[in-house]
Amino acid sequence: MSKQSKTVQSLFAGLLAVGTLAAVNAHAVPDQPTHWEKCAGIAKAGKNDCGALDGSHSCAGQATGNNLKQEWVYVPQGTCDKITGGSVAKIKPAKS
Numbered sequence: 001m002s003k004q005s006k007t008v009q010s011l012f013a014g015l016l017a018v019g020t021l022a023a024v025n026a027h028a029v030p031d032q033p034t035h036w037e038k039c040a041g042i043a044k045a046g047k048n049d050c051g052a053l054d055g056s057h058s059c060a061g062q063a064t065g066n067n068l069k070q071e072w073v074y075v076p077q078g079t080c081d082k083i084t085g086g087s088v089a090k091i092k093p094a095k096s
Contacts, residue, residue: 038089039080043071053089 040053044066051058054070063071067085080086 032094033076034094035077035091036074036094037077037080037091038072039075039083039086040072040089041067041069041085041087042075042080042083043068043073047073049073 038049038053043049043063045063046061048060048063048071050060050072052063052068052070053072056070065071069087072089075083075086077091080088
């Protein structure tokens with residue numbers, strides 16, 4: 001094997017290693033929140049997390065309209081107040 005061929009192979013291996021490391025870092029998972037809050041008034045139709053606050057239904061995915069005050073979704077603590085129309089219904093610790 002010639003010196004030039006070895007150089008090309010080494011260069012290719014180095015580029016492959018750098019590309020692999022970049023791909024791994026691009027898919028890193030961010031830290032998960034330590035607390036979640038029920039945020040009412042922001043759920044889209046059929047996308048609520050669980051039963052309505054007013055007891056009109058008891059299952060996820062049964063919201064009949066967008067942004068209804070009795071429908072909620074879990075969001076990281078401190079997020080709900082930043083969303084237009086959102087109101088905090090309850091805060092709970094995250095599962096560890």
